Amino acid sequence: MQKPEAEAAAAPGKSVRVIKKYPNRRLYDTDSSSYITLAEVKALVMRGEPFVVRDAKTGDDLTRSILLQIILEEETAGVPLFSESMLANIIRFYGHAMQGYMGSYLEKNLQLFMDFQKSMTDPSKGWTPELWQQFMGMQAQVMPGMNAFAQMQEKMWEAMGVKRN
Structure with missing residues (x-):
């Protein structure tokens, strides 16, 4: 399994936040030991905090699909960025x-x-x-x-x- 970009790009000494995605579509932040929403993941992106989203069962990297989901929600919620x-x-x-x-x-x-x-x-x-x-x-x-x-x-x-x- 390849190292995700977020893990590779993290500053030395700064850990990458791991978020687990469960089959029920819930996201679990291992740093805060709590479930988080997609809006909270977006807030991590906005703050520039490195994170990776992993499938809770397989460990597969789901970061890109979560980021695409955030973009989709943003595109359908208000004024779209993409024509x-x-x-x-x-x-x-x-x-x-x-x-x-x-x-x-x-x-x-x-x-x-x-x-x-x-x-x-x-x-x-x-x-x-x-x-x-x-x-x-x-x-x-x-x-x-x-x-x-x-x-x-x-x-x-x-x-x-x-x-x-």
């Missing part, structure tokens, strides 16, 4: 020769986006709306498909209450 067109395009990559590349591409670009978002909200980094606009202008020249990224950036500024010209 139908985007989901259809992702599905088309399954079984395609580029499947591995697509997963890696999405992961790296999402991490890049999260890093930029974090640096934007960090006052010590000095990101201003003007600097961000200059950066996005350079990116649009390098990558013509950045228009969607620029639109997301505009929405972030609006959400932060920053007035722009």
Whole structure:
């Protein structure tokens, strides 16, 4: 059995929280010795706490399926993150020769986006709306498909209450 990514990525000295999934679909947190909900697992994700979900009988790693379940609940609960067109395009990559590349591409670009978002909200980094606009202008020249990224950036500024010209 391979080590799950959460176990491999845990900081040295920091243990990975183990959550057991029982046949009755209940989740048991071995750290707190209590049953937890999917919402509480989502809270672990939001806090960046490493965890792994294991089948209580077989020990199989179920982490991905639990994360997908959280995404499904989020997608059906409110304003979806993924459009139908985007989901259809992702599905088309399954079984395609580029499947591995697509997963890696999405992961790296999402991490890049999260890093930029974090640096934007960090006052010590000095990101201003003007600097961000200059950066996005350079990116649009390098990558013509950045228009969607620029639109997301505009929405972030609006959400932060920053007035722009």
